């Protein structure tokens with residue numbers, strides 16, 4: 159025996175009922191004995207309630223509304239049954255509507271609508287739908303019989319949510335099924351008292367009917383056919399990466415349903431659970447899909463948790479005071495008061511200090527709870543034993559649920575850590591000793607971000623997303639976007655990671671697109687859909703969007719953008735940048751950014767500030783963290799100058815070599831920054847700070863490389879013109895070096911807390927002699943690398959190596975976020 163149940167959407171239209179019939183025919187053709195339970199047509203029950211209330215209020219328009227409901231059912235008959243055979247069904251359904259009309263007329267005359275009458279009115283929904291579908295089945299030759307559950311499901315007279323008398327009901331069902339072998343088409347949701355008065359079964363009523371019949375008949379399986387692909391790991395409207403849970407235990411299904419999962423209402427399936435009957439949640443509109451198996455011991459062991467659920471609108475009530483410590487009976491009084499006032503408590507948490515108790519309730523009950531508690535504890539509040547009854551609205555609860563977390567460590571740690579890394583404050587938390595559910599109370603504002611972030615870390619086989627907001631789409635930013643685009647298949651395939659370009663900006667236009675900008679179409683999308691750039695508005699909007707795993711990437715050399723880093727880090731958004739401005743300004747600003755990132759548990763990464771993609775900052779940080787002491791740093795830190803001095807020679811004009819360096823993407827957006835020594839000075843300053851020297855910019859001693867006329871050039875064009883005029887000056891420098899059998903090198907040194915930058919001629923014995931292209935070289939002499947320094951060497955400028963350094967920083971944030 160197999161019991162199927164179809165919900166309101168499944169029987170809501172001619173097209174969907176045709177699918178239902180297809181499913182039933184398939185089931186019957188397999189030779190399995192089948193019974194089927196139907197809900198009312200989608201929306202019909204609510205309509206009937208509305209009509210009943212209108213009639214009771216004397217609003218005669220109820221009649222028009224009733225006609226609309228009638229016509230919907232008639233249209234369904236026309237759509238499903240052959241014209242020749244329609245008349246019997248029409249007569250049958252018309253008869254039901256006449257009966258309903260009489261009842262409503264009575265309600266409207268006496269202006270009274272009791273719970274008992276409401277149950278009777280509502281019962282028409284299932285009676286109508288089931289009648290029509292039974293006739294449609296017969297019409298195509300299926301041996302089907304209408305089964306009015308009121309004949310079999312015996313209840314008490316608790317109208318609206320009647321209790322089932324299982325002993326009588328089970329016996330009646332068994333007797334009925336022994337009499338007929340036809341497919342029983344059962345009205346869901348309704349029953350009757352011993353006196354034959356119609357009752358309804360409350361929330362999840364048709365599931366309950368299926369469960370009652372399944373249990374009575376010892377069904378092999380109960381199939382609940384809905385309009386979604388089974389139970390999901392999270393609400394897919396809030397978590398786009400949510401996916402169907404293939405198997406889940408009864409207990410897990412219960413836990414998830416308490417937190418608002420709407421697919422099934424497990425308490426109504428209790429009779430089936432008690433008899434260990436497996437249940438399948440399937441989708442009428444996706445017939446071949448496996449759906450979810452709900453079974454006694456099933457769970458999807460692949461993950462530490464099975465699902466995540468949430469309740470959006472909650473209020474947190476906190477009662478605290480020193481007079482509560484060690485006093486017995488406070489909680490008893492507290493919860494008795496709430497229960498007497500019908501206020502249901504969803505989550506409770508009390509710290510062992512006993513100084514406070516907090517709990518969450520439906521937000522609409524917050525004021526009432528406050529009033530009744532203030533009255534109940536009036537004496538204690540007056541005496542100061544209890545400080546106050548505080549209410550915090552706009553909070554939500556998130557629960558992670560799963561048998562897998564039982565007795566396994568690290569689940570709570572992972573939950574709290576991902577919330578922390580995303581800057582989400584946990585206001586309260588609770589875990590039952592069944593270890594099936596850990597719940598946290600958070601600000602409603604953070605709900606979507608939290609759900610997505612939690613889903614990402616627990617369901618690791620699902621692709622996680624990092625949301626990137628990139629300002630500056632010139633040489634480095636543009637190359638980064640290219641790299642992200644060409645790497646996206648690898649990242650999603652091998653790293654289960656999606657780098658979502660959620661925002662872009664240049665000086666003219668900005669575009670925010672939380673759903674993602676295609677990396678291979680960013681130019682068109684920015685040009686076509688972007689709006690006029692305002693960096694403050696861009697930053698505010700990023701903060702407002704509050705997306706999980708957000709990273710701000712500054713690929714400009716702008717001074718104004720860095721002013722926003724603090725605010726972004728403070729909002730728990732990581733910052734990655736090749737822009738050296740923030741770290742080479744005042745020391746206290748550098749320190750403030752470092753501290754904010756630490757406090758907020760986010761990352762501020764800038765490996766490409768020095769030596770582009772070469773691991774220079776990471777090397778220093780590693781040595782510092784492990785306790786090494788820096789004695790001396792000697793380095794060539796300008797890719798541009800390195801290239802120039804490796805290329806400039808007899809027969810070559812200096813200005814041309816500088817132009818080449820610019821064309822190759824080695825120079826700063828303004829090449830005067832490279833040739834004036836400013837760029838190198840910034841870099842050695844940053845390295846000084848990384849090794850713990852609190853240096854200010856003016857403390858770096860720069861020996862000028864350029865003659866005054868070049869230094870003072872007001873524009874880039876003027877600068878190149880002055881370089882042309884100064885060719886002999888540079889030839890002179892070269893000749894001077896050659897005379898000493900050396901080459902020119904612009905070398906930065908940090909020793910004894912002093913930083914200098916100067917042009918030197920080095921001979922072939924010097925380790926910096928053999929460089930080519932845009933090579934940088936950094937030699938670290940430390941306590942541990944004293945006899946032979948640690949050397950990092952390689953191309954230190956250029957679009958590809960810099961963008962890939964920025965990319966690597968972004969990837970390290972993804973690993974950190976887990």
Ligand SMILES: NC(=O)C1=CN([C@@H]2O[C@H](COP(=O)(O)OP(=O)(O)OC[C@H]3O[C@@H](n4cnc5c(N)ncnc54)[C@H](OP(=O)(O)O)[C@@H]3O)[C@@H](O)[C@H]2O)C=CC1
Pocket residue numbers: 629630631632633634635663664665666691693713714715716718719736737738766767770797823824825826827954955956957960
């Ligand atoms: N080249 C290299 O080898 C290395 C470079 N870097 C650093 O990388 C950074 C970027 O350099 P690069 O790509 O060459 O520079 P580009 O001049 O090529 O690009 C800069 C980008 O930033 C945009 N931009 C500038 N100011 C603003 C602003 N206020 N608001 C919005 N957008 C702005 C520009 O917009 P628009 O297009 O409208 O002008 C442009 O898209 C610099 O800080 C540089 O020091 C670091 C290491 C190595």
Ligand SMILES: N[C@@H](CC=O)C(=O)O
Pocket residue numbers: 766767768769770795796797798799824825826832837954955956
């Ligand atoms: N302009 C810089 C680029 C890297 O920071 C350089 O030439 O080194």
Ligand code: NA
Pocket residue numbers: 765766767768769770771772773774775963
């Ligand atoms: Na670097």
